[in-house]
Amino acid sequence: MRTPAKIIPRAFPGIKPDEVQEIIMNSSIKSYAPGAVICKEDAVESTFYMILEGDFEVTKLINNTEKRLLKTLTAGDFFGEMALIHNAPRAATVAALTNVVVLELNKEGFNQVLKHSPSVSMAMVGEISNRLRSNDQLAIEDLRLRASEIADAYQKLAEQDLARREFLSTVTHELRTPLMVASGYLHALQKGMLSGDQLNAAIETITRNVDQITTLTNDILFLQEIDLVLPDFQPVNMPEVAERVIKKYADRANSKRVKLKLKGFQNIPMAQGDPNSLERAVTALVDNAIKFSQSGGEVEIRLAEQKDKVLLSVEDHGIGIDPEIRPRIFDRFFHLEKSGDELYGGIGIGLSITRQVIHQHKGSLDVESEYGKGSKFTITLPKWGLQ
Numbered sequence: 001m002r003t004p005a006k007i008i009p010r011a012f013p014g015i016k017p018d019e020v021q022e023i024i025m026n027s028s029i030k031s032y033a034p035g036a037v038i039c040k041e042d043a044v045e046s047t048f049y050m051i052l053e054g055d056f057e058v059t060k061l062i063n064n065t066e067k068r069l070l071k072t073l074t075a076g077d078f079f080g081e082m083a084l085i086h087n088a089p090r091a092a093t094v095a096a097l098t099n100v101v102v103l104e105l106n107k108e109g110f111n112q113v114l115k116h117s118p119s120v121s122m123a124m125v126g127e128i129s130n131r132l133r134s135n136d137q138l139a140i141e142d143l144r145l146r147a148s149e150i151a152d153a154y155q156k157l158a159e160q161d162l163a164r165r166e167f168l169s170t171v172t173h174e175l176r177t178p179l180m181v182a183s184g185y186l187h188a189l190q191k192g193m194l195s196g197d198q199l200n201a202a203i204e205t206i207t208r209n210v211d212q213i214t215t216l217t218n219d220i221l222f223l224q225e226i227d228l229v230l231p232d233f234q235p236v237n238m239p240e241v242a243e244r245v246i247k248k249y250a251d252r253a254n255s256k257r258v259k260l261k262l263k264g265f266q267n268i269p270m271a272q273g274d275p276n277s278l279e280r281a282v283t284a285l286v287d288n289a290i291k292f293s294q295s296g297g298e299v300e301i302r303l304a305e306q307k308d309k310v311l312l313s314v315e316d317h318g319i320g321i322d323p324e325i326r327p328r329i330f331d332r333f334f335h336l337e338k339s340g341d342e343l344y345g346g347i348g349i350g351l352s353i354t355r356q357v358i359h360q361h362k363g364s365l366d367v368e369s370e371y372g373k374g375s376k377f378t379i380t381l382p383k384w385g386l387q
Contacts, residue, residue: 002051002052002053002075002076003052004020004023004024004027004029004050004052004103005020005024006076007050007051007052007076007078007103008020008023008024008050008103010076010078019113022113023105023109023113024103026105026109026110026112026113027103027104027105027109028103028104029052029101029102029103029104030101030102030104031099031100031101031102032054032096032099032100032102033096033099034096034097034098034099035095035096036095036096036100037093037094037095037096038056038080038094038095038096038102039079039080039090039092039093039094040090040093041059041060041061041089041090041091041092041093042089042090043089043090044087044088044089044090045080045083045090046083046084046087046106046107047080047083047104047105047106047107048078048079048080048081048083048084048104048105048106048110049078049079049080049094049102049103049104049105050077050078050102050103050105051073051074051075051076051077051078051079051100051101051102052075052101052102052103053075053099053100053101054074054075054096054097054098054099054100054101055072055073055074055096055097055098055100056072056073056074056077056079056094056095056096056097056100057069057071057072057073057094057095057097058070058071058072058073058079058092058093058094059092059093059095060091060092060093061093070092072097073094079094080094083107084105084107084110175213175216178209178210178212178213179209179213181205181206181209182205182206182209182210182213185202185205185206186206188202189202232274233272233273233274233361234272234273234274234275234384235270235271235272235384235385236270236271236272236273236274236275236278236381236384237268237270237275238268238270238271238278238303238310238312238381239262239265239266239268239303241275241278241279241282241312242262242265242282242301242303242312243262243265244279245279245282245283245286245301246260246262246286246301248283249283249286249287249290252290253290253299256290256293256295257295257296257297258290258293258295258296258297258298258299259297259298259299260286260290260299260301261298261299261300261301262301262302262303263300263301263302263303264302264303264304265303267305268303268304268305268310269305269310269383269384270310270383270384270385271310271381271382271383271384272361272381272382272383272384272385273361273363273381274361277357277360277361278357278361278381280353280357281353281354281357281358281379282301282312282314282354282379283350284350284351284353284354285314285350285351285354285377285379286299286301286314287350288350288351288377289314289315289316289318289375289377290316292316292318292319292375293316293317293318294317294318294319297316297317297318298316298317299314299315299316300313300314300315300316301313301314302315305383306380308382308383309380309381309382309383310380310381310382310383311378311379311380311381312378312379312381313376313377313378313379314376314377315374315375315376315377316374316375316376317373317374318374318375319371319372319374320369320370320371320372320373320374320375321367321369321371321375322371323371326367326369329351329367330351330352330355330365331352354377354379358379358380358381361381361382362382363379363380363381363382364379364380365377365378365379365380366378366380
């Protein structure tokens, strides 16, 4: 443990031995347990502390939310000297990290010292000037940090604004195309221009395009509303969910010559969740897997059990994910328009929907991908009855 006689000259450089004893006589020694707050930010206090034993942390609250560590103090250090000469609030919080012992000098004791030892006041002024210069440097560094944070936030806002505008443009295109096709055929029907096989083909085309518009609209509404309503969870048969999705996408997979395979679907326990939401999440993964597969490729949906979890993975052997865009694939407004010479439709909210659904189910969504070789998305859900 440091002795007061060694620490006081550090706090009051140049004072005489008898003045050191004067300060000791007007001070008190106290002990504190780990976690004890000695000085509290914004509190008006009147005590100066010299550390004889133990460690402290000095922290400051940034933007009323973030606790930032400024520095650590140990035996031989001191703090709070401004409280002896000024009634301003504490600039930071000082808390014990270990068992600590401190020498405490309050304003009343300090005034007694000054009556007999004027040189102490000169030493105090010099030390406070040094501390103020040090604090100015801390303030400048804090301003630099805040400026950097503001610049980063502005950049993110600009990126989000651009993404929103691109998203709206994509939505407009994805709605306009099927609307124009359906509208053209409806006008032809209205004028009696179609009959026989042409009529049947026109009705089929209109139906397909209206379904596309409905699906797109429902996806957008679902993404906006998913956080507003918490589903009443129930046991969900994930193999049945996977089979429904495969049936729904059979025609689309065939048109692209992509094989859909379901594996490991036997003896899978019930998952905990909302069947409609989970089907929508799996649908988005299968839709993406088919979209980004090469003609003649294969998409594998595999189910498995792992301790208290149910796993469903969707794996393709398509284009994979470029490492540069991987951090953005779950962003609500991110959309991959093309890869090489290949153009891709859709508005890019499928993965965002899946992530939102799985998060709401207290599950996880993981991705493995090798650029140019394919991707694997894995949904992990709690088993039913473990809530």
